[in-house]
Amino acid sequence: MTDAEDLRRRTAxxxxxxxxxTTGRLDFLRARFxxxxxxxxxxxxxxxxxxxxxxxxxxxxxLEAADAPGNxxxxxxxxxxxxxxxxxxFGTDEQKQRLLRPLWTGEExxxxxxxxxxxxxxxxxLATRAVRDEAGDWIVDGQKVWTSSAHLAxxxxxxxxxxxxxxxxxGISYFVCDMTDPGVEVRPLRQITxxxxxxxxxxxxxxxxDAQRLGEVGExxxxxxxxxxxxxxxxxxxxxxxxxxxxxxxxxGSMIGVAAAGWRARxxxxxxxxxxxxxxxxxEAEVARLTGxxxxxxxxxxxxxxxxxxxxxxxxxxxxxISGWEVEFLAEDGLTYDDWTMxxxxxxxxxxxxxxxRYLRAKGNSIEGGTSEVLLNIVAERVLGxxxxxxxxxxxxWKDLPR
Numbered sequence: 172m173t174d175a176e177d178l179r180r181r182t183a184x185x186x187x188x189x190x191x192x193t194t195g196r197l198d199f200l201r202a203r204f205x206x207x208x209x210x211x212x213x214x215x216x217x218x219x220x221x222x223x224x225x226x227x228x229x230x231x232x233x234l235e236a237a238d239a240p241g242n243x244x245x246x247x248x249x250x251x252x253x254x255x256x257x258x259x260x261f262g263t264d265e266q267k268q269r270l271l272r273p274l275w276t277g278e279e280x281x282x283x284x285x286x287x288x289x290x291x292x293x294x295x296x297l298a299t300r301a302v303r304d305e306a307g308d309w310i311v312d313g314q315k316v317w318t319s320s321a322h323l324a325x326x327x328x329x330x331x332x333x334x335x336x337x338x339x340x341x342g343i344s345y346f347v348c349d350m351t352d353p354g355v356e357v358r359p360l361r362q363i364t365x366x367x368x369x370x371x372x373x374x375x376x377x378x379x380x381d382a383q384r385l386g387e388v389g390e391x392x393x394x395x396x397x398x399x400x401x402x403x404x405x406x407x408x409x410x411x412x413x414x415x416x417x418x419x420x421x422x423x424g425s426m427i428g429v430a431a432a433g434w435r436a437r438x439x440x441x442x443x444x445x446x447x448x449x450x451x452x453x454x455e456a457e458v459a460r461l462t463g464x465x466x467x468x469x470x471x472x473x474x475x476x477x478x479x480x481x482x483x484x485x486x487x488x489x490x491x492x493i494s495g496w497e498v499e500f501l502a503e504d505g506l507t508y509d510d511w512t513m514x515x516x517x518x519x520x521x522x523x524x525x526x527x528x529r530y531l532r533a534k535g536n537s538i539e540g541g542t543s544e545v546l547l548n549i550v551a552e553r554v555l556g557x558x559x560x561x562x563x564x565x566x567x568x569w570k571d572l573p574r
Contacts, residue, residue, distance in 0.1 A: 250281035343391035
């Protein structure tokens, strides 16, 4: 039985065999994965030890104290938070052995080919087609949009329609797509911040072997639900420190921390009204932080549920309200913008750069990872148990739906 003391011993053995000061970053990460200390709740041989998920904090604390290198989760968040849990649950043994180790070490970046320009918020209405040829491979044609990290990715998790004669939720299959294959074209999408953090991806005759399918043919929607639930937890339930922890000057990744640090640094801009609003936002941010802690404790006992949708909703609303408060507080300084140069960043930093950037970037929080409107329906139906909205297209073949 693996317990905290056993994990401390294993971590000490890892550090002794691979001292961070003299071991290359990638070599250390590979050794950590092989020692089962990457994600301890995963199975043995796949980066884990079949230990309780809650014990991961023990390993992380020991490695942080030893100044061991990390795997840059901001850069590989889609792989860690969305692809890995899906591969673990639905992948074959061969898929798990091939994909999980380089995913965790960051050697191979992942992206998500779900959203489409013609489907909007109705993901199940996707039109990208996958047709099986005589050799048993799948030939994929279509267009995906809002794809973070596609310009960096080696692999993509992809859903495509394999049977247009079935209702939209039942004719979808789930694949792993090699982004280096012929027929995959990635184009940057410049957004309101000036950056091209997102991409659109065109798939033209892309050949995907059947061995790269996750789950059964036609059950892609079921597989995608695992991805989507983990995605919303990754966005809305990520751990952020309480405002004031660490170095208040930089907020430590907390939007409310950045706002409070600005309040303390600029007393000449304070007003009674702004103070009252900041206090309200601080309380709401603290409630969201504590709710996130509870959600992560629930995750140690099983798969994420629809509660992740509620957390993602709260995250988006708070980010937009706090960044709006900050721009108003900064007055004319809040309207400044340091650089509109088009660039393609390696990751996303919601609290990076200045107030103007934070304000504009927060506008995407209510769209990415599921729009707030869709998530409200999920919370209403799956958490509160309210009657679902009427759906006239539920049993209609996808090919017969009006478009």
